[in-house]
Amino acid sequence: MSRMPLFLALGLTAAATGCAPLSLYHKPGVAVVQMDGDLTQCQVSALSKVPVNTQIRTTPIQTFPRTVCDRHGRCYTSVEIMGGQTYTVDANKRLRDKVEAQCMAEKGYAPVELPQCSSAISNAAPKAVTTVLPRLAPTSCVIRNADGSWQIVTPG
Template identity: 35%
Template sequence: MRKGLFGTTALVILSSCSPPDIFYKQGVTNAQVDTDQNACQVQATNEVPPNIQTRYIPPVYSYQPVCNGDYCYNRQILVQPGRWEQYDANAGLRASVADQCMLSKGYGQVSLPRCDETVLSNTQVASNLPAPPISKQSCAVKTTNGDWRVVTP
């Protein structure tokens, strides 16, 4: 049981370090990718506006054994209090519409490994340079504004 839990936890931690799928179109500058993504997000927001919903998340209780001499019983303890939360019921659909917009503009989604330190030290990602062709050496680098870009050393 512990090995399975450890393996699952390790997988979640490692996957959080990997870059997400990146929109890629060879020869398009990073600035143009940003422009197209912004236009698609605006279009998706216009087509699928936010739908803010409120839901109640009930409290979570657990039981703790308490022993007084020869007598033991389980005492209920509050693990997490109940709370109200708001969420956008249309967020998933809006993201799908934005992705479809990018695909219709000729972009594809690629999944690449994170660039290692040697590639990062020898590479500069500029917004005015065209996207390089993808090869087996291609990797993804996170820019200062939080976007991911394709790099081919």
């Protein structure tokens, strides 16, 4: 499994992300707007260094012979064919993501994944939006707001 972090844009809605953890680059004390700008710069840089390489591929074709006999003993054989679907893949995506991660690391960020806060924590926390990345603890979690924004909370 790839260690590649999954980056969520600030504009995603809570419905689109559900209860999934929040994955982002983190650097304590940095404004979320600055982190987002740094990420965009690194994404553009990575794209220029490792451009999209779209390849067309086809799933393997498999054949399955099938024999059916009627009540008079006459048998017919047909062949069922599965596969052969065409799809595209960006062969450079993993490398581009790695270059992006290196760029963010050079800026002092580390990839983190924060779990969704429990409903008890969400109900107890004052409603807010994280604008500056806080220090994290093992108990840190995220509250997703209805407008797609989020709040990092560290209970205790």
